[in-house]
Amino acid sequence: MFTSPARRALRLAEQQVGVVSRRQLYGLGVTRGEVRAHVRAQRWRRVGTQSVAVHLGPLPVEARRWAAVFEAGPRAMLDGLSALEAAGLQHVTSPLVRVSVPRGAKVRPGHGRRWGFDIRQTRRWSADDLEATGIPRTQPAVAAVRAALWARSAKEAALVLTTTVQQRLAVADDLGREALRIRRDRRRGLVLAVVMDLVGGVESLGELNVVRECRRRGIPPPSRQVVRRTRRGTYYLDLVWEEWKVVVEVDGIQHLWAGRVVDDALRQNAVTLTDATVLRLPLLGLRLEPDEFFAQIVDALRAAGCPGLGRLSA
Template identity: 30%
Template sequence: MVARGLLTRTELRSKAWRQLFRDVYADSHLAMSHRTRCRAAARLLLPDGAAVAGRSAAALFGARGVDTDEPVDVLVPTGQRFGPVSGLVVHTANLGSDEIMLHDNVPVTNPQRTCWDLAQWCPIEEAVATVDQLAARGVVLLDEVAAFARRRVGLRGWRRLLRVVELADAGAESIPESRLRVRIMLAGLPRPVTQFVVTRRGRFVARVDLAWPELRVAVEYDGLWHDDPEQFHRDRRRLNRILGEDWIVLHVTAKRMRDDFDGFLAELRHALAHRAH
């Protein structure tokens, strides 16, 4: 637009415009999201054969947890030169044409390839939490992702993707819950059931985030309920009901996960061992 004389560079630096990438601007009144930035990058920056990938691809498929201003992950086929570009994280790897699809008119790695890249590029907790979301939304089937990994036996990273699939669970309902479950399993404890429904004589009593039903032990992640300040109190009343059913319910907060997760694990191990005996 500057070259065509429609705007000056001074005007672009005004509050009327927001810079997305170098030489890429948007109207400052446009509702911005990471998906919007992915679409802009794909339309105006990516070379032929490249695709939005990784966490950015997952965001286009509907996964949460990627902030608006985080760099956009893109994948460029080996041998093709591109970048660096401020605001993009450019990855280079072998990329089959069958591993790219159009989603909302954006070239994006297909769901299986997206899971592969998540497993390679992200810490395992983050990779599993994102794959959980894709599986919960029906974007991928975990069996298909495992098959994708097995077709790549011998390639660096196939075992890591299988491990992500083993830890993933389509029943997870939040990112913190996913991370909590993964940490518990990586610590060597038995796999919990997600979103377990406690019943009494066939009637609903409560639903818990993670449970070992045969031992009647449950774990609840206590989040911050910004949209509903009464939710915390409703949850506490709900959990009080299942205490009458002889359940042990342990609570963990973001602070506890950050500062004292070993202490929480010790409590959980004790509860599971106590009930096992």
């Protein structure tokens, strides 16, 4: 049933989740006639125009990624969210398999969409961005920055960047280096701002931004880094309006991690037990929804009796 070249193709397919390219098949000595015969006999099936699955079962997403790369040509690589998913990113997914090819590569408009492939030229393509092992894909730091640039919204862009660091697919410094490569893009400012937050040293910067915004919006300035002592030890509260017992805690990326969630909750509970109102302001919230968060600060101060806020709104 299977010639020696076909058996070699089956062994290769085991390394590629059951998918081989026509280029690989012909290179192993499998003829076009043999490919047609196996497809006709329903032992194999076509996937796109450039790939063959050596089985008739369900095609997992890993196999679709291989087929997408083969469909796009020899210089193609997974990119953006698809490259991150292949590297192990969880909880953020893309409906299409995104593949990048260099400018000048032949790509027909819409080609591959019927199979769930999104094949596009990009001026950002570079052979140096290729991950050294596994399916051809961009390195996680490169993929994260590009995924942020290509995201459907600013919120999704920030989520991709923070999740990449949180799940330890790339370190913030590497994202910073990749972000600096951006020369022109409508989302360049947001990406640089979020990456700056991720790199570190953002607590004081975030607090300064809040104080500056309070002044601009006519909100009384808070005290910073106010000490509170409880049974569990000494806490430093980021921003406090002591007269009205309103506290704002500015959360950076590290506050999303499991080790900090418990400590943050205990600290907030301890402060709340003193009859203070505690609001949390994630730095991403300051980047993406500042009006909503400052409206909540105004509401808390107004409810506590702070004068002069009657006409203030988000």
